[in-house]
Amino acid sequence: MKNTIAERVADFLKRYPPFNLLNKEQLLEISRQVRIIYLEKDNVVYKQEDTGHDQFYVVHKGAVELKREEKEKVKTVDHCDEGDIFGLRPLFANENYAITAITEEESIVYGIPIDIFKPIATQNLNIGNYLLESFASNTKNPFSKEYTNKLYSDDEILLKNDPEIFDLQPVKYVKKVISAKPSSPIKDVAQLMFDKKVSSVVIKENGSPLGIVTDKDFRNLVATGIVPIENEVSRIMSSPVLCYPKHTTIAQAQISMMKHNVSHLCITKDGTANSKVVGIVSDHDIVLMQGNNPSVLMKAIQKASSTKKLKNIHKKIRVLLKGYIAQNIPLTHITKIIFELNDATIKRVIDRAISKIGEPPVKFAWISLGSQGRKEQLLHTDQDNAIIFEDVPEYKLEEVRAYFLLLATKVNKRLNIIGYEYCNAEMMARNPKWTLSISEWKDQFTRWTTTAGDDEILLCSIFFDYDISYGDSSLTTSLADHIFDITRDNQRFLSMLGVSALRNPSPMGFFRQLLVEKDGEYKDFFDLKKRALMPITDAGRLLILQHRVKNINNTAERFEKLAQLEPENKDLYLSCSYVAKSLLKFRTKHGLMHHDSGRYIELAALTKEEKMKLKRCFKIITQIQELIKFRFNLSHFL
Amino acid sequence: MINWFTKRNREELPDYWRTYEALFKEKPPQTLKETRFVVLDTETTGFDFKEDRVLCIGAVSLINNTIDLSESFELYIKQDRFNPQTVAIHGIIKNEKVNMLDEDEALKRFLKYIENSVLVAHHAGFDIGMLNQILKRMALPKLKNKVLDTMILYRATRITSNLIDQEKNYSLDEIAENYNIELQDRHTAAGDAYITAMAFIRIVAKLNKNGKLTPKDLFRIK
Numbered sequence: 001m002k003n004t005i006a007e008r009v010a011d012f013l014k015r016y017p018p019f020n021l022l023n024k025e026q027l028l029e030i031s032r033q034v035r036i037i038y039l040e041k042d043n044v045v046y047k048q049e050d051t052g053h054d055q056f057y058v059v060h061k062g063a064v065e066l067k068r069e070e071k072e073k074v075k076t077v078d079h080c081d082e083g084d085i086f087g088l089r090p091l092f093a094n095e096n097y098a099i100t101a102i103t104e105e106e107s108i109v110y111g112i113p114i115d116i117f118k119p120i121a122t123q124n125l126n127i128g129n130y131l132l133e134s135f136a137s138n139t140k141n142p143f144s145k146e147y148t149n150k151l152y153s154d155d156e157i158l159l160k161n162d163p164e165i166f167d168l169q170p171v172k173y174v175k176k177v178i179s180a181k182p183s184s185p186i187k188d189v190a191q192l193m194f195d196k197k198v199s200s201v202v203i204k205e206n207g208s209p210l211g212i213v214t215d216k217d218f219r220n221l222v223a224t225g226i227v228p229i230e231n232e233v234s235r236i237m238s239s240p241v242l243c244y245p246k247h248t249t250i251a252q253a254q255i256s257m258m259k260h261n262v263s264h265l266c267i268t269k270d271g272t273a274n275s276k277v278v279g280i281v282s283d284h285d286i287v288l289m290q291g292n293n294p295s296v297l298m299k300a301i302q303k304a305s306s307t308k309k310l311k312n313i314h315k316k317i318r319v320l321l322k323g324y325i326a327q328n329i330p331l332t333h334i335t336k337i338i339f340e341l342n343d344a345t346i347k348r349v350i351d352r353a354i355s356k357i358g359e360p361p362v363k364f365a366w367i368s369l370g371s372q373g374r375k376e377q378l379l380h381t382d383q384d385n386a387i388i389f390e391d392v393p394e395y396k397l398e399e400v401r402a403y404f405l406l407l408a409t410k411v412n413k414r415l416n417i418i419g420y421e422y423c424n425a426e427m428m429a430r431n432p433k434w435t436l437s438i439s440e441w442k443d444q445f446t447r448w449t450t451t452a453g454d455d456e457i458l459l460c461s462i463f464f465d466y467d468i469s470y471g472d473s474s475l476t477t478s479l480a481d482h483i484f485d486i487t488r489d490n491q492r493f494l495s496m497l498g499v500s501a502l503r504n505p506s507p508m509g510f511f512r513q514l515l516v517e518k519d520g521e522y523k524d525f526f527d528l529k530k531r532a533l534m535p536i537t538d539a540g541r542l543l544i545l546q547h548r549v550k551n552i553n554n555t556a557e558r559f560e561k562l563a564q565l566e567p568e569n570k571d572l573y574l575s576c577s578y579v580a581k582s583l584l585k586f587r588t589k590h591g592l593m594h595h596d597s598g599r600y601i602e603l604a605a606l607t608k609e610e611k612m613k614l615k616r617c618f619k620i621i622t623q624i625q626e627l628i629k630f631r632f633n634l635s636h637f638l
Numbered sequence: 639m640i641n642w643f644t645k646r647n648r649e650e651l652p653d654y655w656r657t658y659e660a661l662f663k664e665k666p667p668q669t670l671k672e673t674r675f676v677v678l679d680t681e682t683t684g685f686d687f688k689e690d691r692v693l694c695i696g697a698v699s700l701i702n703n704t705i706d707l708s709e710s711f712e713l714y715i716k717q718d719r720f721n722p723q724t725v726a727i728h729g730i731i732k733n734e735k736v737n738m739l740d741e742d743e744a745l746k747r748f749l750k751y752i753e754n755s756v757l758v759a760h761h762a763g764f765d766i767g768m769l770n771q772i773l774k775r776m777a778l779p780k781l782k783n784k785v786l787d788t789m790i791l792y793r794a795t796r797i798t799s800n801l802i803d804q805e806k807n808y809s810l811d812e813i814a815e816n817y818n819i820e821l822q823d824r825h826t827a828a829g830d831a832y833i834t835a836m837a838f839i840r841i842v843a844k845l846n847k848n849g850k851l852t853p854k855d856l857f858r859i860k
Contacts, residue, residue: 002712002714002737002828003707003710003712003828004696004712004823004826004828004829004832005698005705005707005710005823005828005829005832006707006710008822008823008829008832009707031707032707032708033707033708034707035704035705035706035707036704036705036706036707037703037704037705038703038704038836038839038840038843039703040843108836111704413815413818416818417818422816424796
């Protein structure tokens with residue numbers, strides 16, 4: 001019987017070892033028996049000490065973390081992604097699982113029945129050897145990287161989630177070593193380095209390293225005129241070279257560079273200068289490997305050549321964020337750094353999409369709305385975005401819009417893959433309602449502010465907090481001016497906005513207890529977004545709009561500005577600014593703790609100190625709501 | 639409507655039908671984990687229940703979020719009717735090289751395969767309708783299985799907001815796009831069945847946030 005899906009599975013498997021060693025019939029025979037398993041985030045595939053399943057696993061999509069519990073400490077052994085195998089060895093050895101496998105994100109894994117695989121694997125000598133090798137290579141540390149049969153080492157930044165493990169990981173070295181003979185003229189070597197875009201060249205004789213020349217040597221010895229440019233390169237090389245064997249750890253490499261005050265190490269076959277060169281390590285490479293530093297991540301984003309790479313970088317941003325929160329770094333710094341990284345990601349995605357579909361027909365601006373627009377997006381939340389494009393003649397309008405909708409569809413999709421959820425309300429640029437020309441946008445706002453009903457007020461509050469992510473800022477400025485013009489003296493509209501800012505009253509009950517959700521999915525949880533973040537955000541927006549201040553979208557910064565503008569309310573505004581920051585931090589902390597958006601808080605899990613802190617925040621919210629009620633004369637609306 | 643099998647005595651129903659029918663006397667599983675879903679799709683010569691014919695049935699079996707490929711179903715059916723217009727969509731020509739069965743045999747195997755499982759399809763009304771037409775030609779009653787439509791279930795995952803059209807019809811492509819499901823083998827019965835199954839899993843996960851969803855709750859969604 002024809003089996004279309006099994007054929008697809010075979011197409012996938014044949015790209016990865018050991019399946020690439022099977023012939024077509026064997027591969028199809030296995031594929032016909034595969035079980036395709038869908039797992040949500042944080043689902044356990046198997047647990048340490050469980051007896052072996054009747055199948056082993058291959059990751060088709062997503063990522064699986066392998067952990068081992070040792071003396072009450074949980075260590076991450078490895079991360080598996082697309083094409084990686086896990087849980088095979090215990091089945092061959094008839095042992096229980098020595099590690100736990102748990103999904104790090106929504107994943108699809110293939111379960112391959114061992115009964116089908118074993119006979120084929122034992123018949124095929126190549127596979128047998130492959131498995132033997134990968135099982136045997138980890139005699140020293142049975143839970144090392146090889147455990148998952150990774151053959152493809154990716155030259156990516158390591159995830160530094162455990163500093164202990166990080167330092168002890170083998171250093172990754174550049175395998176394509178550029179080399180020259182000691183007798184080559186200095187000029188030729190410089191040309192070679194220029195052509196190959198490298199900063200160092202190994203000087204080799206009979207395959208073993210004699211010395212090394214770096215950019216610095218040219219500067220110090222040639223450019224200064226000490227050594228003439230026609231001389232042999234051996235005159236300027238540093239010699240001897242520091243040589244190390246393949247499995248040198250990062251810590252070792254780093255220390256020896258510091259000790260000898262050099263920037264490069266040579267990796268040779270036996271670790272001495274008498275054997276063949278296999279690679280080279282620079283201090284710069286080591287910094288890149290650490291990867292827990294924003295400038296490295298920023299560079300990686302700007303260089304990322306695929307959406308998958310961006311996704312991996314974003315996982316690292318999360319690790320970075322976790323570290324910041326743990327170290328209690330001020331939130332203003334954190335938000336700025338994370339905002340820049342998010343912003344760079346969006347820019348990169350748009351750049352890549354444009355290079356794929358061609359230059360835009362007219363100027364445009366990609367705007368981010370909501371929390372990213374307010375620079376308050378720390379954890380990935382929904383994507384809310386829209387496009388403003390330049391006015392074009394009527395007959396061209398739809399053609400131009402079609403281009404931007406295509407662009408938006410691509411960008412929205414890629415952002416989703418990276419980890420920004422689609423907006424449930426389709427508040428995204430791919431929706432034709434939110435990809436409009438500048439005139440259409442102005443009309444839209446005019447309509448919203450003159451015929452304001454509940455829906456329009458909601459839309460206004462979403463769209464007022466926009467920030468340009470990409471493109472031409474004259475478009476966004478022009479729209480902002482328009483908004484100020486139409487809202488000036490529009491008392492009715494400001495009142496409506498005021499009412500909506502007060503729609504979620506103080507979250508404290510009569511007995512000063514915190515109000516929790518009464519029903520639904522999050523019964524007995526506290527809705528931090530609706531009851532605390534939204535009221536303070538709404539208040540900041542309304543007050544800043546009244547003062548006609550543009551280009552400040554961040555709630556905390558808005559209140560700081562308000563404190564300057566209204567010295568008589570300075571204390572209250574500064575408190576509000578503080579509250580905005582501390583609530584955001586609260587949300588981020590809880591989001592990281594529970595791997596979610598941090599919106600819903602389980603009250604029972606809070607410490608007394610945290611509860612007190614929240615209550616203090618709510619007191620300030622009540623005060624600012626009183627101010628709004630009074631200023632916009634809203635008592636008769638409520 | 640005329641009940642077409644009244645002419646035929648119940649006793650005259652063939653054995654395979656009675657075996658199939660008997661399965662429905664069992665009490666169905668009460669939890670999602672234990673329930674077997676058969677996610678299916680058909681390729682047809684067109685959209686007319688009376689005139690058009692089923693060319694291919696593809697289906698996968700889904701239990702506890704796992705699709706076991708050793709239990710997948712893919713059958714091509716010999717038909718006299720041929721519609722060159724739909725060939726462009728599904729690519730099945732009149733004399734395919736794959737093994738083709740006649741309609742009766744195909745349906746017999748299909749009944750044996752689905753047993754009393756819950757059937758799932760995108761725009762299920764159409765596929766189930768076409769299959770019931772075959773049964774009618776065989777002078778058999780309609781399918782007895784419970785049916786779920788991924789279009790209707792997907793709609794239920796969208797939030798209720800005035801900003802969204804509540805009556806919108808979602809195509810399989812749109813849903814796949816939203817969940818990042820690859821569109822390989824689109825418009826083959828087996829390929830579409832697989833895509834539908836992947837969408838179904840995601841939809842159910844969305845609806846089952848609190849972990850208490852039962853099959854009964856799914857049947858209630860309109």
